[in-house]
Amino acid sequence: MTNAEHIRRAPRHVAIIMDGNGRWATMRGRPRLFGHHAGAKRVREIVEACPDQGVKYLTIFGFSTENWKRTQIEVAGLMSLFRRYIQKEARALKANNVRVRFIGDRPGLDIKLQNLMDELEEVTKDCDGTNLTIALNYGGRDEVARATRRLAEDVAAGRLSPDDVDEETLPHYLDTHVLPDPDLVIRTSGEARISNFLLWQSAYAEYEFIDTLWPDFTPAVFAEVLRSYASRDRRYGGVKA
Known part of the structure; x- marks a missing residue:
């Protein structure tokens, strides 16, 4: 497959479960937060690699609704990391035309x-390059529950008829x-589960579970996963003619 064909067949939207930061740090005799900082640096490289790979949308799983169960020290460190990441990367994201x-x-x-989240969304709202979506305090079931509650409120208020509620609504x-x-949904670190991530949206997504720990997920590894995706035959429940 030529590079041009590879780009033509690239996934428009890639979602990544960035797993393995803690294990990466532990293997090096360092605290888990050291791995999270290394993983944050890797995010920039993958975002910058998206245009050349033909990827228009990138969604990354930063912190789940279940991650609050981690130690208070790790959670506090992650929240500090998110604040620092936004403050540090805002200018580069805008300069790279990232929404x-x-x-x-x-x-x-x-x-x-x-x-800080509101400010970053506002400052990049006119960017029309890569679309970066960051999932923070996110859980797929929680998202569906919140969506259903808003839908039910519209039905109760008469803004939506129950007969109009379907899978498109x-x-x-x-x-x-x-x-x-x-x-395409990628999960790093060798774990083969989806961990409550984009449950509704990924109904027909392709999945790639790889052993690479997130801090080692280089643009070269990203490109290899995308080449694998490009060779797949997506039929959406149909049969190839």
Whole structure:
């Protein structure tokens, strides 16, 4: 397959479960937060690699609704890392024409982080290059539950008829309502589970589970995964003629 054909067949939207930061650090005798900082640096490289790979949308799983179960020290360190990442990367993201959005239960995060998220979305809203979506305090079941609650409120208020509720209706209430569904979901670190990530949106996504730990997920590894995707035959439940 030529490079041009590879780009033509590239997934429009890639979602990544960035797993393995803690193990990467532990293998090096360092605290888990050291791995999270290394993983944050890797995010920039993958975002910058997207245009050359033909990827228009990138969604990354930063912090799940279940991650609150981790130690208080690790959670506090992650929240500090998110704040620092936004402050440090805002200028580069805008300069690289990256549009940033956040999904998840935003009110569950501290107000300073919420404000930084709002500011980054505002400052990049006119960028029309790569679309980067960061899932913070996000859980697929929580998202569907929140969407269903808003839908039910519209039905109760008479703004929506129950007869009009179908599988085309609910997506308009999801956090990702302005995004196309992911074509490819990648999970690093050798774990073969989806961990409550984009449950509705990934109904027809291709999955790639790889052993590479996230801090070792280089643009070269990314390109190899995309080449593998390009060779797949996506039929969406149909039969190839």
